Amino acid sequence: MKRSHDWQEQLRALLHCDLKSLYPLAREKSRKLIFYVGPTNSGKTYAAMQKLMAADCGSYLAPLRLLALENYETLKANEIPVSLITGEEEIIDEESAHVCSTIEMANFQIDIDVCVIDEVQMLSDRERGWAWVNAIVGIPAETVILTGSVNALNAIREIAKYLGEELEVVKFRRKNPLEMMEYPIPLKEIPPHTALITFSRSDVLALKNRLSRRHRVSVLYGNLSPEVRREEARRFRMGESDILVATDAIAMGLNLPIETLLFTTDEKFDGISRRPLTPNEVIQIAGRAGRYGHHESGYIGATSRKVLDHITEMFHSPLKSIKPPFQVKATPSQIQQLSEHLGTKNLPKILKFFAENMRFDGPFVAANIGSMIEVSRLIDAKKGLTLEEKYMLSQAPVSTRSPLIKSAFLFYVDSIIKKKVVRYKPSIKLKGTARTELELLKAEDEVKKISLYLWLSFKLPDLFPDTQKAITARTLVNRYCEASLKVKKLLPAKPKPTEKEGRRPGGRRERTPPRRGGGYRGKRGRRR
Structure with a gap:
């Protein structure tokens, strides 16, 4: 009985955790938290990076590999020795005292002067919020600078209170105004420097195909690699394209000279259901318009009256504050x-x-x-x-919805079990540019497969030794994707039905849609 009682007591103790005690190095310091809070285009991240660059040593923790890379290049451009660490790569400068990394790669064992934790409103994210919680609680820095939107303010105050640490709030205001448009703008009338927002890859590519008759179009969506997104953003920024079609991937990480931002829909699928956009989502995306230094104002609108009415209502609604509890990973x-x-x-x-x-x-x-x-x-x-x-493997960057990535992952797992060395082998052959959306999708998934290989090479270098070969392959596939997106029109993934497929059961021809003037037209165009 005593043994059973002891076991229960041990389990009860194990199931109770004081999170801050897991980070003893941070607890030894008299940390100061500073929250740079403000909307998009307010200069808060720029101000935080200036503090980091002025410090003797420090780190920048990014929500995206793309942002880690951009700020790594910013520090290098300012002649500050810096290293880059993401889930896929390490570029180590032995002379550096600064590191830019994705937030999941935060180092809790190195004592530093300043740490910048970007986009802290992400602590409410269902899948990744734990990484922001760990960083805020556990980074051993004298000064921890948080940047984010006002809806995270109460959350940060709650965490600071729990930690018993000083919190200074520095408020930033947007540098130029945003204006809601009164009337919708149809696709035929969209002006240059416009971004169109939709919420699926297929809709982005459909709009690109449609608009390419009159415009040069760049695209941004989540399935594109960071390198391809940067290239598409560069084309838009440099005037090589005049229209941008994007998903909500635009909401974070890219500075773009957008003057007018138009929503083509007011709904999105959130992984569970299709639902209307919330104030937080509309305001975060809308903030990308009117980039300071490019345009005096930003304009927010829609391509239809129904969508415009909902977007206007959400834009003028208060942000919903992030509320506890905040998720912690085992x-x-x-x-x-x-x-x-x-x-x-x-x-x-x-x-x-x-x-x-x-x-x-x-x-x-x-x-x-x-x-x-x-x-x-x-x-x-x-x-x-x-x-x-x-x-370790349960945290791998695996999209189980992709048959290619799922099968590659299972093959890699089998090789780990057998302790068998895995060489990187491409799954596709690249010829010219993609002709169809499906060919482009296969290339996008190949980049993700390479990312998975690189992640494993970072964890198990002896079993996954082809790091440089995989990086070279990633460059080639990214260039293929970039070239393919410059093609004016990609054929849909599913080809249009042939004349034979277009017949009704029984062999009768489907009627063509009615034309102006009423009636239906037969084979030779005569009205029936």
Whole structure:
């Protein structure tokens, strides 16, 4: 009985965590938190980077690899030795005392003067919010500068109160005004320097095909690699294209000379359901218009009256504040200890138990990360992996919706089990440019497969040694994607039905749509 009681007490202690105690180096310092809060185009990130560049040592933590790369280049341009660390690459300057990295690669073991944590409103993100929580709580810097929008202000105050640390709030105002348009603008009348917003890759490419008859068009959407997004943004910035078609991938990370921003829809699919856009989403996207130094004002509108009415209402609505609790991901140590207490190495079960039973001091809750659990189920079906390997692999950048990436990942996992060296091999042959949207999609997925290989080469360099070969291949595939997006029209992924396919069951021809004047026209155009 005593042994059972001791086991229960140990489990109860394990399931209670004071998050700040996991970061002893940060707790040894008298940290100061500074929140640079303001809308898009207010100069808050620029001001934060100036503080970082003036420091003897420090780090910049980015929400995107694209932003880590851009600020790495900014520091280099200012002749500051700097290293770059993302999930896919390390560019180490032995002389550097500054690092730019993606937030998931934050280093909690190095004492620094200044750390800039960008876009802190991301702490509410279902899949990645834990990384911002860890960074805010655990970075061992004398000064921690947070940048973000006003809807994160109460959240940051809550975390600062829990930490017992000083918080200074510095408010920034937008440098030039945004104006809502009174009337919709049809596609035929859109002016240069306009960005059109939609919320799916297929809609972006359909609009590109349609607009390319009259305009030079750049595109931005989430499935494009950071390098291709940069090139598309450069084309728009340099005037090589006059129209930009984008998803909400535009909302973060790119400075673009957009004068007019038009929503083509007021709904999006959020992974669960199709729903109307919220004030936070509309305001974040709208803020990309009217870039300071390029245009005196930014104009926000839509391509239809229905969409314009909803966008106007959301634009003038208050931002919804981010509220606790904030998600915290399990540490490898917690996973190992739970495994021992539960008597199982089944990772999905351990993750589920963690999410349902772990309790934290302060405004935090155990994370239930859907993508991680989905990947862990794939891994757990394999025999021969240690629990540590399973947990590491469950965090790999895997899109299970892509057959190419899913099959590549499972092949890589089998190779890890067999301790077999994996050479990078391309899955596609590149010829000229993509002719169809499907060919372009295959190239985009190949870049993601390369990213997965590079992520594994970072974790397991002995088994995945072709780092340079994969980087070279990524450059070639990115160039192929860039060239393909310059083509005026890509054929749809599904070809149009042939004349034979267009017949009704029974062999009768489908009627063509009615034309002006009424009636239907037969084979030779005579009215019936």
